[in-house]
Amino acid sequence: MSKDLTLNNSAVKSRSLWADAWRRFRKNKMAVVSLVFLMVLAGIGIATLIIDWVTNGSIYESQVISQNLSQRFVEPSLEHPLGLDEFGRDILLRLLWGTRYSLFMSIAAVLAAGVVGIVIGAIAGYYGGKVDSVIMRLMDVVLSLPYMLLAIAIVAALGPGLVNVLISIAIGYVPEFARITRASVMTIREREFIEAAKAVGGSDKVIIFNQILPNSLAPLIVEFTMAIAGAILSIAGLSFLGLGIQPPLPEWGAMLTNARGYIRDAWHITIFPGLTILITILALNIIGDGLRDALDPKLKN
Amino acid sequence: MMIPVLIGVSFLVFFILAVSPGDPTRMILGQQASEQAIEAMREELGLNDNLFVRYFHYMADAVQGDFGVSWKTKLEVLPQVMGYFPNTVILSLAGILVAILIGVPIGILSAKKQYTWVDNVATVLGLIGVAMPNFWLGLLLVMLFSLTLGWLPPSGMGQGLDLIPSLILPAITLGTGCAASIMRMTRSSMLEAMRQDYIDTARAKGLKERYITRYHMFKNALIPIVTIIGLQFGMLLGGAALTETIFSWPGLGRFMIESIKSKDMPMVLGSAMFLAIMYSVVNLLVDILYAYVDPRIKAQYNSMGGKKRVKRFNFK
Amino acid sequence: MNNILEIKDLVVRYETEDGIVKAVNSVNLSLKKGAALGLVGETGAGKTTLAKSILRLIQWPPGRIVSGNILYDGTDLTAITENEMCKIRGNDISMIFQDPMTALNPVLTVGKQISEVIEEHDKISAKEADSKMREMLSMVGIDPNRAEEYPHQFSGGMKQRVVIAIALACNPSLLVADEPTTALDVTIQAQVLDLIRNLREQLGTSLLLITHDLGVVAQNCEYVAIMYAGEIVEYGELRDVFKNGLHPYTEGLFDSIPKLNEDVDRLKPIEGLMPDPANLPEGCTFHPRCKYAKDICKTQKPEKRTIEGEHIVYCHRFSEYEHLWKEGQENE
Numbered sequence: 001m002s003k004d005l006t007l008n009n010s011a012v013k014s015r016s017l018w019a020d021a022w023r024r025f026r027k028n029k030m031a032v033v034s035l036v037f038l039m040v041l042a043g044i045g046i047a048t049l050i051i052d053w054v055t056n057g058s059i060y061e062s063q064v065i066s067q068n069l070s071q072r073f074v075e076p077s078l079e080h081p082l083g084l085d086e087f088g089r090d091i092l093l094r095l096l097w098g099t100r101y102s103l104f105m106s107i108a109a110v111l112a113a114g115v116v117g118i119v120i121g122a123i124a125g126y127y128g129g130k131v132d133s134v135i136m137r138l139m140d141v142v143l144s145l146p147y148m149l150l151a152i153a154i155v156a157a158l159g160p161g162l163v164n165v166l167i168s169i170a171i172g173y174v175p176e177f178a179r180i181t182r183a184s185v186m187t188i189r190e191r192e193f194i195e196a197a198k199a200v201g202g203s204d205k206v207i208i209f210n211q212i213l214p215n216s217l218a219p220l221i222v223e224f225t226m227a228i229a230g231a232i233l234s235i236a237g238l239s240f241l242g243l244g245i246q247p248p249l250p251e252w253g254a255m256l257t258n259a260r261g262y263i264r265d266a267w268h269i270t271i272f273p274g275l276t277i278l279i280t281i282l283a284l285n286i287i288g289d290g291l292r293d294a295l296d297p298k299l300k301n
Numbered sequence: 302m303m304i305p306v307l308i309g310v311s312f313l314v315f316f317i318l319a320v321s322p323g324d325p326t327r328m329i330l331g332q333q334a335s336e337q338a339i340e341a342m343r344e345e346l347g348l349n350d351n352l353f354v355r356y357f358h359y360m361a362d363a364v365q366g367d368f369g370v371s372w373k374t375k376l377e378v379l380p381q382v383m384g385y386f387p388n389t390v391i392l393s394l395a396g397i398l399v400a401i402l403i404g405v406p407i408g409i410l411s412a413k414k415q416y417t418w419v420d421n422v423a424t425v426l427g428l429i430g431v432a433m434p435n436f437w438l439g440l441l442l443v444m445l446f447s448l449t450l451g452w453l454p455p456s457g458m459g460q461g462l463d464l465i466p467s468l469i470l471p472a473i474t475l476g477t478g479c480a481a482s483i484m485r486m487t488r489s490s491m492l493e494a495m496r497q498d499y500i501d502t503a504r505a506k507g508l509k510e511r512y513i514t515r516y517h518m519f520k521n522a523l524i525p526i527v528t529i530i531g532l533q534f535g536m537l538l539g540g541a542a543l544t545e546t547i548f549s550w551p552g553l554g555r556f557m558i559e560s561i562k563s564k565d566m567p568m569v570l571g572s573a574m575f576l577a578i579m580y581s582v583v584n585l586l587v588d589i590l591y592a593y594v595d596p597r598i599k600a601q602y603n604s605m606g607g608k609k610r611v612k613r614f615n616f617k
Numbered sequence: 618m619n620n621i622l623e624i625k626d627l628v629v630r631y632e633t634e635d636g637i638v639k640a641v642n643s644v645n646l647s648l649k650k651g652a653a654l655g656l657v658g659e660t661g662a663g664k665t666t667l668a669k670s671i672l673r674l675i676q677w678p679p680g681r682i683v684s685g686n687i688l689y690d691g692t693d694l695t696a697i698t699e700n701e702m703c704k705i706r707g708n709d710i711s712m713i714f715q716d717p718m719t720a721l722n723p724v725l726t727v728g729k730q731i732s733e734v735i736e737e738h739d740k741i742s743a744k745e746a747d748s749k750m751r752e753m754l755s756m757v758g759i760d761p762n763r764a765e766e767y768p769h770q771f772s773g774g775m776k777q778r779v780v781i782a783i784a785l786a787c788n789p790s791l792l793v794a795d796e797p798t799t800a801l802d803v804t805i806q807a808q809v810l811d812l813i814r815n816l817r818e819q820l821g822t823s824l825l826l827i828t829h830d831l832g833v834v835a836q837n838c839e840y841v842a843i844m845y846a847g848e849i850v851e852y853g854e855l856r857d858v859f860k861n862g863l864h865p866y867t868e869g870l871f872d873s874i875p876k877l878n879e880d881v882d883r884l885k886p887i888e889g890l891m892p893d894p895a896n897l898p899e900g901c902t903f904h905p906r907c908k909y910a911k912d913i914c915k916t917q918k919p920e921k922r923t924i925e926g927e928h929i930v931y932c933h934r935f936s937e938y939e940h941l942w943k944e945g946q947e948n949e
Binding site: 504508517594 | 669672674678702703704705706707708711712714716719720721722723724725733734737738767769780783784
């Protein structure tokens with residue numbers, strides 16, 4: 001039966017679409033290294049959460065939060081590989097525990113932005129007409145402000161703190177997710193109408209789901225990766241300014257807030273948190289570029 | 302086209318800051334104020350009106366130059382904002398200049414020498430530049446050039462001739478991230494132009510390669526480059542807060558942050574409004590500049606009677 | 618020196634990630650002064666690469682001239698410096714490219730793109746260059762007042778005229794035209810070809826005309842060369858090749874043209890596809906598609922055989938191995 005054959009072919013095609021992309025991604029050594037790094041980092045973050053849960057937060061309290069003023073500014077040594085900060089706390093441990101704020105919160109913010117953005121974009125794309133215009137105008141308005149300014153303004157309005165930072169970061173990324181989704185949905189919509197007119201039947205719907213959806217997922221995945229990188233930077237920036245995550249929480253940017261005053265004496269307080277931010281964002285950007293090349297190689301050459 | 306954008310932007314900023322929780326009257330009158338005084342203050346500030354009315358009043362006053370009065374210092378907002386704003390402009394201009402001077406030539410070189418070590422190094426530098434948190438870079442630069450080497454001042458804005466040295470480190474801090482973005486866009490735009498058929502035609506004419514690079518490749522590559530320069534400049538205006546804070550630069554961004562910390566809403570609103578409007582103005586100027594660089598767009602402008610929404614590139 | 622152009626054993630390769638592409642394989646070709654040679658072949662045969670090689674326009678990476686000589690009026694173009702080559706391009710040898718829609722720079726005026734080449738090669742003032750440029754515009758049938766307009770304001774046919782004006786502005790002795798009419802409507806095609814012919818008569822330019830259209834060759838050329846998979850398989854005067862095409866590929870080309878006086882049910886295409894230039898067959902590159910192929914064809918490359926006068930062909934059937942085919946015939 002030709003219908004079954006079409007079904008099979010499109011199913012095979014969609015499976016190999018992802019396998020193809022993965023194969024291409026694997027060839028990109030830098031991207032793979034970055035991915036491994038990120039997974040290790042995420043793993044460490046999760047490990048810290050588990051440790052806190054198991055020890056009831058005691059390690060967190062004693063090592064990460066409480067101050068040990070007799071031991072300020074100790075330089076890196078075997079016992080404390082990255083040294084101690086201005087309050088005598090181990091920088092390495094603070095960085096590791098900070099993963100949940102810098103990395104996981106960024107992921108959460110971008111996920112939130114993604115969910116909202118995709119829904120809005122889907123609605124705009126599907127209904128078109130007035131609804132589309134209104135929604136897109138709204139997105140344009142949000143885009144009309146520079147991202148940092150928007151985030152600062154929202155945090156200014158709502159006050160500092162975990163949730164408010166999440167909101168302010170997330171809002172900035174909604175328009176991009178909406179735009180990407182809207183474009184994809186409009187393409188699907190057109191195809192559906194054509195197919196309906198031809199009245200061919202079920203196999204085409206399957207093709208649509210197996211071919212178009214993967215194609216629209218691709219830019220969303222890339223955007224997702226890049227957005228997390230941007231979010232990390234923004235959260236770090238806001239926290240550095242004192243508007244975001246408040247001390248003593250070990251967010252990487254917040255760790256740099258006081259560094260300015262101690263540059264002269266303690267280089268390690270400045271170097272290590274910043275380096276961590278840099279490497280993490282670099283890894284995410286490399287992965288994002290790698291994903292973009294892997295999912296649509298036509299764009300590369 | 303400019304008016305609706307400005308209205309939208311200003312309303313957005315107003316909306317965000319107006320919905321902020323917290324009672325300003327207490328701040329102004331102090332904790333000891335009586336209920337009557339509070340109520341009277343609320344009337345005077347117009348806090349009992351709905352959002353749109355308040356917005357309307359605010360804009361009506363603003364257009365006449367009255368942005369309200371600081372809750373802390375009781376000074377008028379506009380003169381304060383205008384005092385700090387030029388410093389931000391100076392810093393942003395310096396930053397974008399650094400970015401262009403670094404980004405464009407390296408981008409062109411990287412494109413022409415694709416596949417060689419030049420390209421690879423440039424690409425890596427570009428990646429790092431984009432990933433670098435600029436506030437961290439600022440700290441590093443201060444560590445190296447101010448503390449270790451003692452060449453440049455670590456903070457403050459110098460007067461007169463001293464302006465230049467004090468401008469260098471902040472400008473580099475601001476400009477590096479932009480430079481990386483500009484370099485990447487220049488490179489990809491040049492590569493795109495290099496592949497075009499009309500380059501073959503130009504070579505077949507016997508024109509020298511340098512001439513071709515400048516007049517045929519670069520002129521065509523310019524359009525996306527101009528766009529990104531414009532966007533970056535706008536972002537610098539809007540986001541110089543971090544750099545200004547590190548270097549204690551007396552700019553509007555830093556002032557806004559301080560106002561936020563002291564919960565001085567009129568100042569925050571005035572600052573944010575100003576920066577947002579400047580950003581819109583820069584974007585609109587970029588659109589116009591577009592038309593001069595690409596004759597095809599100019600034709601559209603002319604035939605459509607001046608104002609047409611121009612499609613802009615979407616990139617990070 | 619009777620030949621304006623002599624190509625000897627030219628080999629051009631592209632080195633890519635997916636393998637080495639053998640675009641031009643030991644091509645020998647010559648063009649007499651003032652004559653027009655039609656170079657015929659399907660897409661992918663290497664015609665454009667050959668044409669670009671003449672002007673040394675092959676970019677490295679990924680492509681380069683591996684070996685061979687290109688003699689222009691006695692000078693070996695493969696041996697001169699880039700600067701000297703620049704003096705020849707646009708001045709002594711000009712090239713017209715295939716797609717007029719993309720051949721012009723969109724941000725420069727049409728006039729500028731013509732006067733550029735004049736100013737590069739002729740030592741005259743800007744003013745004189747300007748008037749010469751306008752002369753060229755008239756010559757190709759465009760109103761000289763339109764010199765300040767941009768390419769997007771012209772139609773496809775007019776764009777191609779501008780391209781021709783650019784190519785002929787410095788009065789080159791040799792014009793290489795790569796499928797100059799393929800991208801145009803049939804009526805415009807005729808106009809453009811007429812224009813080229815008239816200008817040739819006026820200026821005495823030799824022409825290497827690349828095309829896949831045998832009709833165009835018939836109307837415009839005195840000589841024909843048939844190209845397949847990077848090699849010349851047949852060459853001769855127009856009449857010889859058209860009336861007495863010998864190579865199986867030539868046969869196939871002519872057979873596949875529908876004829877007015879024949880009533881057929883189906884067209885006769887040539888079986889098979891042009892081979893992947895990164896993966897050429899052993900022996901004669903045409904053998905997988907050739908209905909006459911014998912074992913010798915699979916292992917040995919055919920050498921040049923002169924049939925009569927200037928008519929040459931590269932096929933074992935006309936070489937010392939021709940008996941292989943005659944034997945078969947006797948047995949039938």
